[in-house]
Amino acid sequence: MVGPEPPKLTPEASKKDWSISDFEIGRPLGKGKFGRVYLTREIKSKYIVALKVIFKEQIEKYKLHHQLRREMEIQNALRHPNVLRLYGWFDDSERIFLILEYAHNGELFKELREAGHF
């Protein structure tokens, strides 16, 4: 179950404070062009998040550095009930992990996201 509040998963506390060993990876939630998203639990707090895994190779290959940075900056700055929070990120030698607020209803998430395109 989702805990009462995010366990210090604030953007400020984000970078490098986390590693994959803090998380229990569950079922896949979906697949984007550059990464996969998994239902994930932060082990200590039991807080449920969506973990987006992006391979660095892909970022290199498609020159996505700038786009990814922009996406993260924007998501970090936004505070709105309809916008999923980015709680933090970390990486290992091969992958970047984005710790995202879990959207309970994937379809609703899709609709909101599509409606949010401008």
Ligand SMILES: Nc1ncnc2c1ncn2[C@@H]1O[C@H](COP(=O)(O)OP(=O)(O)OP(=O)(O)O)[C@@H](O)[C@H]1O
């Ligand atoms: N925070 C989340 N909570 C629940 N499901 C999610 C979340 N983020 C992504 N998903 C699921 O994973 C799928 C892939 O998401 P992702 O953001 O990687 O790619 P995308 O935005 O759909 O596509 P693109 O690669 O073109 O950006 C989504 O369609 C959705 O079903």
